[in-house]
């Protein structure tokens with residue numbers, strides 16, 4: 001069964017609108033539908049500004065969608081009252097791209113990870129202390145460093161703190177928005193391994209937003225490609241990588257530099273004029289759809 | 293062939309005089325760049341790549357200072373060159389492209405004025421024909437509608453277009469060497485691909501040599517002829533792009549290559565353990581030792597010397613300091629690959 005189902009999600013932002021200028025509408029997310037199966041890693045890829053983060057933020061109602069449905073375990077969370085939504089968020093968490101700005105620099109690591117437990121009134125003071133120590137261990141941090149401040153940790157360690165915080169309430173669904181793009185190359189693999197281990201250990205379901213297609217190919221079972229607010233192609237990861245149909249997907253895949261000086265180079269340029277933005281998603285093969 | 297050398301960096305050392313201990317950001321770095329080639333400088337953030345670049349053109353900001361070494365460019369030592377002469381070298385001799393084009397471009401100056409300024413300062417165009425030259429250069433870096441774009445301000449351009457403008461400025465005076473410091477890191481992969489293609493074309497067309505700084509091994513594999521791998525302020529391995537990718541010698545280089553996702557889907561990645569070193573508290577011996585799967589007792593004594601593996605290929609690691617030069621020590625069991 002699908003754990004999360006997104007149906008016809010739309011988010012428009014209004015821009016400008018001064019004395020002399022007309023308001024413009026940015027269609028950040030423009031009729032997006034997909035579902036994430038229990039236990040899988042579903043990846044969202046696409047160029048900067050294509051609407052990936054906005055989709056993720058709408059799903060957790062960190063921004064209010066303009067219209068559409070987000071069904072979590074069959075229920076539309078967009079219709080939830082704020083109290084009900086707060087409870088639902090225990091089960092749906094987000095990990096952010098930038099481990100530098102997403103942690104409050106004036107809070108100790110312990111307090112950062114403990115905070116969601118306090119907000120939800122969970123446990124006693126001492127109970128929470130030992131829960132946070134366990135979470136530290138779970139993400140590979142030394143519990144002896146509980147009382148340190150964020151700046152006393154490296155980038156990879158800060159991302160682990162963010163992850164410990166996201167895991168504090170035992171969620172089943174995690175949206176990871178570019179969780180390793182700000183990390184050093186030699187540290188990225190550590191954090192990716194940790195994410196994969198935790199998924200297995202805690203039976204987590206991931207929506208993984210990413211730029212690095214090599215990484216997406218490695219960790220996701222299915223992938224959706226976003227272009228200008230829309231999903232233009234979606235399917236099993238291997239199928240998309242081997243049998244891409246949409247011009248944008250082809251351009252994106254061909255742009256990834258291969259870490260091999262002898263790899264053949266066959267760049268496919270995208271001609272935006274040739275993309276029919278109104279083409280609906282069409283079935284290409286079992287579970288493979290493209291807007292062509 | 294000595295005559296082919298355009299830039300020779302010898303034992304360059306740059307120190308930041310910060311408290312409590314000075315930081316050696318660039319430590320005894322030597323490399324050369326030959327006419328028409330691209331040298332890729334790769335390393336993680338904080339390893340000293342940008343400070344190396346700024347040291348070459350003598351733009352290291354205080355509290356940093358170049359503490360030693362030589363930078364021989366076209367036969368003279370830039371570290372012993374007067375500041376007025378250096379101003380001529382920057383731009384006319386060595387052009388540069390930075391990671392964040394927005395920070396390098398003046399927000400209140402039109403695109404054309406940036407290029408015109410470079411041309412006029414170096415006496416390569418008069419005020420009256422600078423604009424026409426600017427349009428020409430914008431066309432060369434594949435900006436569409438260059439006659440219109442020449443009057444745009446930087447904020448009116450996309451990230452990829454700004455990077456093209458930076459390249460037009462860098463190329464304005466046809467310098468023989470261009471330093472590009474992470475020119476595509478802030479860009480989408482599709483735009484990155486266009487910029488890399490453009491760099492390659494420009495290199496051919498203008499007969500450039502290129503120092504390309506990046507942390508992306510894919511970019512290096514596609515673009516570089518030779519590669520220098522930097523770790524904690526030192527070059528730990530250097531060789532042709534094929535030697536580095538197909539026959540890496542240093543455990544750090546091997547670890548980096550092995551950690552690139554590409555194995556079976558869902559398999560664990562081969563990560564390098566530990567954290568990126570803090571330059572203020574490096575271990576006494578090899579700086580990679582705390583993370584190295586092949587660490588030996590000797591590794592903690594002093595930083596390993598340079599060993600020549602081949603004509604182009606050098607490495608600084610005790611696995612390869614054989615008493616019999618030329619003989620290769622077999623790989624130890626623990627080496628990541």
Ligand SMILES: Nc1ncnc2c1ncn2[C@@H]1O[C@H](COP(=O)(O)OP(=O)(O)OP(=O)(O)O)[C@@H](O)[C@H]1O
Pocket residue numbers: 013014015026027028046047048049050051052053054055
């Ligand atoms: N709060 C906001 N107000 C106005 N416009 C916004 C807002 N948030 C996002 N947008 C716009 O919505 C579009 C999609 O943005 P989004 O952050 O979802 O992109 P993204 O795919 O995550 O990009 P990136 O890869 O750069 O993170 C962009 O055009 C962006 O400028």
Ligand SMILES: Nc1ncnc2c1ncn2[C@@H]1O[C@H](COP(=O)(O)OP(=O)(O)O)[C@@H](O)[C@H]1O
Pocket residue numbers: 308310315317335336337338339340341342343344354355356571
């Ligand atoms: N303004 C500065 N003050 C003090 N130290 C600095 C400064 N700039 C750079 N450094 C030191 O130089 C090292 C190398 O920096 P840099 O060359 O920018 O790294 P890279 O470009 O490889 O990411 C840093 O780790 C830091 O310790």
Ligand code: SF4
Pocket residue numbers: 542543544578579580581582584585586587588591596608609610611
């Ligand atoms: S010198 Fe020793 S510690 Fe350093 S990389 Fe070589 S084997 Fe590892």
Ligand SMILES: [Mg+2]
Pocket residue numbers: 052053054177
């Ligand atoms: Mg985003």
Ligand SMILES: [Mg+2]
Pocket residue numbers: 341342343473474
């Ligand atoms: Mg840098």
